[in-house]
Amino acid sequence: xxxxxxxxxxNQSGFTIIEFLISSVGFTAVLxxxxxxxxxxxxxxxxxxxxxxxQTSATNISTTIERxxxxxxxxxxxxxxxxxxxxxxxxxxxxGYLGTPPNCTEPGYFCTSxxxxxxxxxxxxxxxxxxxxxxxxxxxxxxxxxxxxxxxxSSSAWTDGRSLLGNNYRLINFNVQPVGSLPEETIILxxxxxxxxxxxxxxxxxxxxxxxxxxxxxxxxxxxNLTDFTNSSIVCKGQKGQQFCxxxxxxxxxxxxxxx
Amino acid sequence: xxxxxxxxxxxxxxxxTIIEVTIAIxxxxxxxxxxxxxxxxxxxxxxxQQEHNQAIKLVESQLEDLRTYYIEGNTVNTNLICLYTKTVxxxxxxxxxxxxxxxxxxxxxxxxxxxxxxxxxxxPAYSLSINLISSGSSTTFSASVxxxxxxxxxxxxxxxxxxx
Numbered sequence: 001x002x003x004x005x006x007x008x009x010x011n012q013s014g015f016t017i018i019e020f021l022i023s024s025v026g027f028t029a030v031l032x033x034x035x036x037x038x039x040x041x042x043x044x045x046x047x048x049x050x051x052x053x054x055q056t057s058a059t060n061i062s063t064t065i066e067r068x069x070x071x072x073x074x075x076x077x078x079x080x081x082x083x084x085x086x087x088x089x090x091x092x093x094x095x096g097y098l099g100t101p102p103n104c105t106e107p108g109y110f111c112t113s114x115x116x117x118x119x120x121x122x123x124x125x126x127x128x129x130x131x132x133x134x135x136x137x138x139x140x141x142x143x144x145x146x147x148x149x150x151x152x153x154s155s156s157a158w159t160d161g162r163s164l165l166g167n168n169y170r171l172i173n174f175n176v177q178p179v180g181s182l183p184e185e186t187i188i189l190x191x192x193x194x195x196x197x198x199x200x201x202x203x204x205x206x207x208x209x210x211x212x213x214x215x216x217x218x219x220x221x222x223x224x225n226l227t228d229f230t231n232s233s234i235v236c237k238g239q240k241g242q243q244f245c246x247x248x249x250x251x252x253x254x255x256x257x258x259x260x
Numbered sequence: 261x262x263x264x265x266x267x268x269x270x271x272x273x274x275x276x277t278i279i280e281v282t283i284a285i286x287x288x289x290x291x292x293x294x295x296x297x298x299x300x301x302x303x304x305x306x307x308x309q310q311e312h313n314q315a316i317k318l319v320e321s322q323l324e325d326l327r328t329y330y331i332e333g334n335t336v337n338t339n340l341i342c343l344y345t346k347t348v349x350x351x352x353x354x355x356x357x358x359x360x361x362x363x364x365x366x367x368x369x370x371x372x373x374x375x376x377x378x379x380x381x382x383x384p385a386y387s388l389s390i391n392l393i394s395s396g397s398s399t400t401f402s403a404s405v406x407x408x409x410x411x412x413x414x415x416x417x418x419x420x421x422x423x424x
Contacts, residue, residue, distance in 0.1 A: 030285075034292060037292075037296070038292070041296055041299055041300065042299070044303060045299050045302070045303050048303040048306050048307060049303075049306060051310065052306045052307075052309065052310050055310050055313065055314070056313070059313055059317060062317070177352055178351075178352070179328070179345055179352045179353065179354060180348075180351050180352060180353045180354075182328050182329075182332055182353075182354065183328060183331075183332075184324065184325070184328040184354075186345055186352055190374075248374075249373075249374035249375075249376075250317060250374055250375065251321075251374055251375030251376065252317055252320065252321045252324075252375065253321040253324040253325050253328075253345065254321075254324055255324045255327055255328040255331075
């Protein structure tokens with residue numbers, strides 16, 4: 001039998017260290033390009049899906065409020081009270097108020113003839129407040145903050161209604177205004193979702209365009225974090241981690257369906 | 261027998277040829293390229309759907325304005341392009357726009373998805389229009405919104421309103 005001496009001899013020659021190093025460098029470069037490519041398009045995909053989710057949340061909230069207004073018995077039953085800043089000289093803000101003394105904020109509320117919407121502007125769920133926008137049946141006392149729902153810390157006591165914004169959401173801007181004396185209301189709504197970073201709040205991901213570079217909330221890289229999350233011009237900062245931030249704004253009109 | 265076994269063992273240790281490696285890289289490239297295409301397409305489709313939702317919201321608001329405006333006894337101008345809300349003397353009012361041809365940025369009928377005036381060059385910019393379709397004694401309004409979508413083609417959403 002013929003021995004396979006020549007064939008096996010050639011195949012066992014192997015690579016030199018130079019060949020091995022060159023191929024390793026080439027292979028590493030290809031792997032790095034592939035890895036960064038995959039990360040890049042996954043970031044884009046996550047950003048788009050988050051943006052769509054936040055947009056859907058804003059649309060759902062707007063639709064919920066529109067239905068409630070449409071079915072209100074009269075225009076006079078629709079009442080919008082902005083959150084009020086109360087100066088309190090105490091160690092803690094009273095139950096139902098958010099903030100740090102002396103600046104404590106009472107929730108704003110908005111009522112139709114059957115429902116009440118209690119809200120805090122700029123507070124992130126659940127880190128700053130247990131709710132940002134809460135829908136509940138109109139209290140028997142009328143359009144006044146129901147003490148039970150007035151306290152963001154007492155969410156476990158809530159027996160009725162539902163929170164319209166989930167974890168990591170903030171209500172940036174919310175207003176319901178009558179259109180002159182016409183039987184119509186205009187709803188202005190802006191919400192933001194941020195996560196990641198310190199305490200998972202994503203506070204560093206939001207900014208206000210046009211602010212000086214060194215001021216808090218500037219959109220310039222490395223600027224201090226935003227402190228006032230009720231500015232209606234808030235946008236997502238174009239920086240690392242931007243895929244964990246999305247802002248959605250809506251303005252819609254709704255007329256009363258029931259004859260006045 | 262022993263010689264045969266040695267031959268197979270040595271052949272099995274011969275490693276991959278450059279052709280095999282090239283084919284393997286090409287297959288990986290195809291899989292990754294396909295995934296990239298699919299994800300990119302999916303992202304565009306999500307954005308497209310998002311734009312559609314915004315357009316529907318805008319056209320619904322337009323119809324609500326029109327319904328309120330009409331039932332309050334206002335005569336709708338036949339040259340009407342769109343209706344919009346504007347603060348007049350401290351209160352909101354519905355205003356008719358009958359001037360066409362204003363550029364984006366100053367045209368109240370070209371809006372952003374959030375319902376605010378679209379700045380010049382902003383995309384997507386939604387163009388609102390209301391058409392009066394009269395047929396005998398019945399009057400129907402058609403409100404539509406058109407915009408340049410993510411694929412670079414025109415999209416349109418339209419809803420009709422017939423006053424009782």
